[in-house]
Amino acid sequence: MARLFRRLALAGAVLLILVWVLTPLYFLVITALTPEGAQTPGLRPPPVLSLEHFQRVLVGTNTLWPFLFNSTAVGLGTVAVVLALALPAAYALARWKALLSRLLYTGFFWLRMLPPISLTIPFYLIFSKVGLLDTRLGLTLALVPLNIPLAVWILTGFIGSVPKELEEAAWIDGASFAGTFTRIILPVTINGIIATGIFIFLEAYTHYLLALVVTNVRAAPLTVFIAGQQTDYRFLIGPMLSAAVFGTLPMIVLYTISLKHLKRVAMAGGMTF
Amino acid sequence: MRTRLRAPGLEARTRRIYLLCLVPALLVVCLLVVVPLGYQIYLSLRDFSLLRFSDRYIGVRNYAKLLQDPLLLRAIWNTILFTIITTTADFVIAMGMALVVSRLRSGLAYVMRALILLPMMVIPVAVAVLWRNVIFNPPYEVFNRIFGLQGSVLANPRTALWGIILTAVWGFFPMVFLLLSAGLDALPKAPLEAAEIDGASFPRVVWHVILPLLRPVIFVTVTMKAIDSFLTFPFAWIMTEGGPGGASHLLSTYIYTRSFANMDYGYGASLAIFMVLCSATLSFGLVAYVWSGRYGETFS
Numbered sequence: 425m426a427r428l429f430r431r432l433a434l435a436g437a438v439l440l441i442l443v444w445v446l447t448p449l450y451f452l453v454i455t456a457l458t459p460e461g462a463q464t465p466g467l468r469p470p471p472v473l474s475l476e477h478f479q480r481v482l483v484g485t486n487t488l489w490p491f492l493f494n495s496t497a498v499g500l501g502t503v504a505v506v507l508a509l510a511l512p513a514a515y516a517l518a519r520w521k522a523l524l525s526r527l528l529y530t531g532f533f534w535l536r537m538l539p540p541i542s543l544t545i546p547f548y549l550i551f552s553k554v555g556l557l558d559t560r561l562g563l564t565l566a567l568v569p570l571n572i573p574l575a576v577w578i579l580t581g582f583i584g585s586v587p588k589e590l591e592e593a594a595w596i597d598g599a600s601f602a603g604t605f606t607r608i609i610l611p612v613t614i615n616g617i618i619a620t621g622i623f624i625f626l627e628a629y630t631h632y633l634l635a636l637v638v639t640n641v642r643a644a645p646l647t648v649f650i651a652g653q654q655t656d657y658r659f660l661i662g663p664m665l666s667a668a669v670f671g672t673l674p675m676i677v678l679y680t681i682s683l684k685h686l687k688r689v690a691m692a693g694g695m696t697f
Numbered sequence: 698m699r700t701r702l703r704a705p706g707l708e709a710r711t712r713r714i715y716l717l718c719l720v721p722a723l724l725v726v727c728l729l730v731v732v733p734l735g736y737q738i739y740l741s742l743r744d745f746s747l748l749r750f751s752d753r754y755i756g757v758r759n760y761a762k763l764l765q766d767p768l769l770l771r772a773i774w775n776t777i778l779f780t781i782i783t784t785t786a787d788f789v790i791a792m793g794m795a796l797v798v799s800r801l802r803s804g805l806a807y808v809m810r811a812l813i814l815l816p817m818m819v820i821p822v823a824v825a826v827l828w829r830n831v832i833f834n835p836p837y838e839v840f841n842r843i844f845g846l847q848g849s850v851l852a853n854p855r856t857a858l859w860g861i862i863l864t865a866v867w868g869f870f871p872m873v874f875l876l877l878s879a880g881l882d883a884l885p886k887a888p889l890e891a892a893e894i895d896g897a898s899f900p901r902v903v904w905h906v907i908l909p910l911l912r913p914v915i916f917v918t919v920t921m922k923a924i925d926s927f928l929t930f931p932f933a934w935i936m937t938e939g940g941p942g943g944a945s946h947l948l949s950t951y952i953y954t955r956s957f958a959n960m961d962y963g964y965g966a967s968l969a970i971f972m973v974l975c976s977a978t979l980s981f982g983l984v985a986y987v988w989s990g991r992y993g994e995t996f997s
Contacts, residue, residue, distance in 0.1 A: 430899075437797045438809065444790075445813055448867060451839055452819070452827045467842055509725055512718035520715040528719065530984055535730065537980040539928050541949040542969040545740065545956050546733030569729040572722060601714050630820045632931040633949070637957065647822040651935050654826060661830050668823030675818045683814075686875070 456665040477662035481670065488667045491649035494560055495629050495671075498645060501564040502628040503621045506571045511617070514579030515605065519588065529580065535573040543569065544637045551638055558640040566634040571624045578623070582616035583609060619685030622678050629675070646671045734973065740966035747960040759967035768943045769968065772951035775858055779865070779933075779947055780926040786866045788919055791873035795881050796903060810878070817871035825935035828864040833936075854944035857937050861945055865932045873922055880914030881907070920983065927976065948972050 459474040481488045517529050547566050548557070556562030586609055594604045610617075632647045639648060650671065653664035679686070744755045763769060794813055798806050816824070831837045833851045840850060850860040888910065892902045908915070930949040933939065939946035939954055946954070952972060956965025 434797065434800055437793075438801070438805075441794055441797065441809070441813065444867075445816060447839075448824075448827060448832060449815060449819075451831050451837070452823075455827075455831050455837065463836060467839065509722040513722035516715040516718035520712070522712075525715070528723075533984065534977065534980050535726065537924055537928075537976045538730065539949065539969070539972050539976055541928075541930060541952045542737065542973045543730070543733050544953065545962050545966050545969060546736045548957075549740075549962065550733070550736065565729065569726060572726060576722065630822070632822050633934075633953075647820060647931075650820070650826060651822050651931075654830070654935070664826055665823075665831070668820065668826065672819050672823065675820065679814070679818050 452665060453669060456662060456669050458662065460662065477666040478670065481663045481667045486663075488646060488649055488670065491644055491646045492671065494563075494639075494643055495645035495647070498560050498563045498567065498643075499625045499628040501560070502567045502571060503624045505564065505568050506575045506624050507617070507621055509568075510572055510575035510579055514576050515583050515609065517576065518580045518584040519591075532573040532576045535569070536577070538569075540570055540633050544634065547634065548637050557638060558643050560643045562638050563635055563643055563645070566638050567628050567631060570631070570634070571627055574627075575620055575624055578620050579613075579617065582613045582620075586612050615685055619682045622682040623686065626675060626678060734970075737966045737969055740963055741970050743963045745961075745963035745966075747962070749961075755963075759964050760971075762964065763967055763971060768946065768951060771943060772939075772946040772948050775946060776927065776948045779858065779862055779929075780923055782862050783865050783869070783926045784919060784923045786862075787870045787873045787922055788877075788915070790866070790870045791877050792915075794870075794874050795878040796907075798878060799881055800899075813874055814871045816867055817869075817875070819868075821868055821931050822935060824868040825864060825932045828860070828867070829936045832864075833860055851937050851945075852941060854941045857941060857945035861933050861936050864936060865926070865929065868932065869922070869925070873918055876918040876921075877911070877914065880911050880918075884910050927979070948975075 454469055454473075456477055457473040457475070458470040459472060459476050462470045462472055480486075517525050543566065547562075551557045551562050551566075556565065590608050590612075591604050594608055599607070629645075630647065631645075632651065635645050635648050636651075639645070644652070646667070650664055650667050653660040653667070741759055742754060742756060743752060744758070745752045798809050798813070801809060819827075829851065832839045833841075834849050838849065841847065850856045884907065888906050889902065892906050897905070928949065929947070930953070933945060933947045933950045934953065937945045939950045943951075948968075949972075952965055952968045955961055955968060959965075
């Protein structure tokens with residue numbers, strides 16, 4: 425009896441979870457598939473489904489491709505710059521046990537709590553003076569400082585878990601610092617580094633605030649494109665949501681690839697002072 | 698015991714290399730954070746507005762104005778409420794789900810885990826436009842139809858913030874779930890089995906065994922979630938732009954409105970500096986708490 429009750433409670437909980445998780449997703453997909461003028465009042469699905477909104481954002485005159493390209497290019501640029509800066513810094517912080525390195529490590533934590541909104545006015549005014557407004561380079565530069573702290577943190581965790589004895593053995597054999605790094609540290613931590621890269625890419629790909637401020641049309645990423653359809657939303661709601669669904673597909677792929685490491689990435693982003 | 702085989706001078710050489718490794722990152726942080734913030738402080742001491750065509754030094758008058766700004770007070774209160782409620786709700790929902798999933802057979806647990814993570818894979822901007830245009834606002838107004846309500850939640854100054862909170866909770870609980878669930882999987886099995894053999898009921902096991910063991914993971918997860926909530930911008934901006942009448946402004950959307958909608962960069966800059974000071978204070982408190990060792994063993 426008690427066992428039956430337990431199973432029923434568990435089944436009820438599972439059902440509740442599914443309703444909470446899936447209801448909004450159902451309306452996201454169904455609205456994107458509802459053809460113009462076929463919306464039904466009430467919660468019933470529309471009589472016909474069509475791909476016309478997808479067609480419009482994928483092959484029409486106002487497609488999402490330039491925006492998706494901007495998102496991807498800026499995302500990759502951000503990953504490259506951030507990893508190039510954060511890898512050596514994380515190596516030093518993981519290996520160097522001194523008061524200064526401890527303070528710097530805490531400094532990166534402080535940077536993690538820096539409100540992105542506090543960089544918008546300076547970036548907007550400075551970029552407009554030096555001609556970086558509405559350029560992909562400008563947006564990349566704006567996203568770099570937001571992602572450095574997390575990258576340094578995560579990578580410090582990964583590099584710190586490599587035993588120092590491995591390196592010392594290599595030094596005694598006469599290897600240089602750079603050689604030790606590329607031949608000892610990199611091979612062991614490469615999966616973690618790739619997962620960190622994917623994580624930074626997703627952060628850049630989904631970022632909205634700074635893109636809203638420093639881009640306009642030419643360099644605008646997908647997030648700005650999707651939100652920009654809102655101005656006349658009764659008319660553009662279908663294309664907006666189909667762009668949203670389409671833009672989510674790369675995220676599903678990247679998350680699925682990196683999920684196993686993402687847990688460690690997210691954990692390392694925590695507090696390991 | 699590490700044997701000391703190093704030649705004299707190696708210590709100094711390694712320190713130089715460590716510093717060299719840190720220099721590029723520190724330089725870029727200087728250029729892209731310290732310089733902009735310095736410029737921001739300079740701007741906050743000026744009356745610099747493109748609407749008033751003014752640009753002159755006015756001392757701390759922006760900060761004096763800030764102290765008597767009723768909309769700012771509202772935004773601060775909203776941000777506190779938003780941060781506490783979204784963090785608590787995300788934690789309760791995600792913890793509950795992680796516990797439920799841990800009780801399922803492995804095949805079903807795998808499917809549930811994949812489904813629960815789906816909302817995280819939708820771009821937050823898309824989550825916001827979905828909830829605003831399909832769930833809350835006409836013509837679809839799914840929320841109103843399900844609960845038999847009249848009038849959009851987002852159009853009412855008393856409920857607008859709660860609409861944003863609900864959306865943010867839905868958009869971010871999977872990340873919390875991911876962390877808690879990973880922590881739950883990594884728990885040592887022995888204490889759990891011992892409690893089970895002693896005949897303790899599941900709720901008692903959760904309360905007396907699982908939650909205490911998970912404390913470090915919970916601390917990290919909740920802290921990260923709270924920081925994200927405190928800093929967040931897209932949900933509130935896309936769903937209401939702080940409206941109606943400034944009723945649902947968070948600090949970030951309020952600063953954005955004053956700076957870019959009103960083109961009052963001087964006052965906006967002083968608000969931004971105020972927010973930086975708030976978050977610096979919070980993070981100092983957090984660092985002090987962690988360093989004091991009260992949060993238990995650190996883990997990596």
